[in-house]
Amino acid sequence: MTSSGNLRVHDGFEDEWPGSRATATEIVINLVRAGIALNARVSAFVQDYGLPSASSLGVLEVLRAEGGPLQPSDIARRIFTSRPALSGVLDSLQARGLVRRQAHPQSRRGVLVEITDEGTATIESVLPELHRAEAAWTGVLDEREQRELLDRLDKLQAMLLPEADRLWRSK
Numbered sequence: 001m002t003s004s005g006n007l008r009v010h011d012g013f014e015d016e017w018p019g020s021r022a023t024a025t026e027i028v029i030n031l032v033r034a035g036i037a038l039n040a041r042v043s044a045f046v047q048d049y050g051l052p053s054a055s056s057l058g059v060l061e062v063l064r065a066e067g068g069p070l071q072p073s074d075i076a077r078r079i080f081t082s083r084p085a086l087s088g089v090l091d092s093l094q095a096r097g098l099v100r101r102q103a104h105p106q107s108r109r110g111v112l113v114e115i116t117d118e119g120t121a122t123i124e125s126v127l128p129e130l131h132r133a134e135a136a137w138t139g140v141l142d143e144r145e146q147r148e149l150l151d152r153l154d155k156l157q158a159m160l161l162p163e164a165d166r167l168w169r170s171k
Helices: 024-045 054-066 071-077 083-095 119-138 145-169
Strands: 099-103 110-113
Touching: 024 054, 024 110, 054 071, 054 083, 054 099, 054 110, 054 119, 071 083, 071 110, 083 099, 110 119
Parallel strands: none
Antiparallel strands: 099 110
């Protein structure tokens, strides 16, 4: 590790793995690591508001923003998770009275999920505090650095997300 905390690959990495690029691998492992750390921060933050995870926050925000019920597959796609993983999150949110499931009116086997009034109140109390925390977390970067990071993430996501979306649809 360097003083900045970035993980590095060993000398000779490219010789050991022909066709690899050490920098590419370092970018991937450090982005994954940062994502895991950020998810842990958000999860710890929202747990103080009675939410079980960052994913549960995502579900509530998707439903709040939609303004009406959605199928679980639509929610899963919007928060970049699988249907099986979403099922557990929905179970937990429903047990807390934050969402409700109902039969889909056009599909005997289908289900719709909607946010409850309590779920709306919860997300609306969490978001202002979370947005202040986000400002603090990213405050180590000045405004120019934040914009540069967003531009670079946009480039990377433009390549990665269409493939990820295709993979999620095939499951």
